[in-house]
Amino acid sequence: MADQLHFCIHGAGGLGTVVGAFLARAGHRVTLIARKPHVDAVNANGVRLEGVRANFIQKNNISAVTMPDEVQGEIDYYILLTKAKGTDQALADAQVLVDRTKTAVTLQNGIGKEPKVQAVFGKDKVIGGSIMEGAVLAEPGYVRNHMAVPVTAYFGEIGGGQSDRTRTIAQALDAAGLGTHSVDDIEQVLWEKLVQVSGASGWSASTLSAIPELDFWAGIQVREGAEHYVTIASELLGIYHAMGYRAQNFFAPVSRLKEIETVGYQQSVEDFIALGERMSQKGHPVRTSMHDDLVAGRKMEVEEMFGPLVRKAEELNVKIPTFLGVYRLLSTLNHHLPREPRRNEQGAGH
CATH class of the missing domain: 3.40.50.720 (NAD(P)-binding Rossmann-like Domain)
Known part of the structure; x- marks a missing residue:
């Protein structure tokens, strides 16, 4: 060593x-x-x-x-x-x-x-x-x-x-x-992770949290769920592209942004449906931390994660109607969620 x-x-x-x-x-x-x-x-x-x-x-x-x-x-x-x-x-x-x-x-x-x-x-x-x-x-x-x-x-x-x-x-x-x-270029890694995590977190928290038992794979294998996810991811990729970046899939195989770039909307939907079915059969449930926070009634990191993307889209004149709707919806819910006592926050992790 x-x-x-x-x-x-x-x-x-x-x-x-x-x-x-x-x-x-x-x-x-x-x-x-x-x-x-x-x-x-x-x-x-x-x-x-x-x-x-x-x-x-x-x-x-x-x-x-x-x-x-x-x-x-x-x-x-x-x-x-x-x-x-x-x-x-x-x-x-x-x-x-x-x-x-x-x-x-x-x-x-x-x-x-x-x-x-x-x-x-x-x-x-x-x-x-x-x-x-x-x-x-x-x-x-x-x-x-x-x-x-x-x-x-x-x-x-x-x-x-x-x-x-x-x-x-x-x-x-x-x-x-x-x-x-x-x-x-750590800045590119940070922005690509933000695109990836915000897409998954925004989609899962806004789409699945009404039924506590649902996880990412249960939602993504439904066609409408996969369509909604790919739409959000594509909008966020539009911001990333406007910044001059192309997806590198830094955190592959979880990251699939490069595939969405290359195979297009419809094939991406089919691929995510198949992925959801495969992963559900393996029995390894996955949920984003934002989804967990909402189900548990904890304040979510909505502004910290989504705010920079919303502002960057406005700055670069990139249209993100679906993601903007997710941001508004989760911001509204977040407004009514309790904030944990400040002292307890020091030990919180991801």
Whole structure:
């Protein structure tokens, strides 16, 4: 193994704990900042992880605290993974770590989150990053890693290019078993993920949440459901194309934006129907986090995820009538959903 690094993961819910457990298993030192029940369980018994990549219990090299001021020692990489609604409070609390942190990165959903991290840690300390991994905190100390892709994360310098620090974190995650690349244009990765996740999240939350038992595959195998999804994805691809990008399927095979670009609307509908039928038969249900939040009655990340796309479409004069309807519908529901107590948001994950 390369030199041991210290990772501090702030907002260690399902995703943060999965990332931390793999890094700790690879020999790196990991400090999770999470909610107290999870902290107590991790410190007492380690992390129990079950999932598509591996099943193990990790006790060595990993510890947990409830607040940043409890973190010990120098930090090589501070990783912010709270829900977007908890960002401001989390970063206010994290100010005590700035002088001890070499590099900071946010792996939250959305676009434009890096300036908030830069405002606290300084522009020179912050890099860009993006991740896609299915993870659920089933109970304190126990996480399920239910979805994985060959390349789950990307890192790059904000403004373009790679560096020793983007390559080092990418190599650490990759060697730990989480496929990761350092890239020249992290901005494109961030926008393509936003297009992909916003299409899936907006479609599933607005289409399926009235029946709590439904998952993504149950909805997409219905012809009208597949048509609705492809319509939304095509509109969002229109924004992406107007920005000068073409789909790369960074998070393949979950990402299928390139296929929608190349085979056209009708064939894409047929392909998604077939995919939904195949995946339902395999018995691996999948739901977006926004869908889960709505079913659970929690505030959704509607503005954080959809707002940048709506504004970019207006700026570039791209018509997105279907997605705009989804945005308005979910914004209306979001207005009436309760906001969790601020203190609890610090430990929230993806």
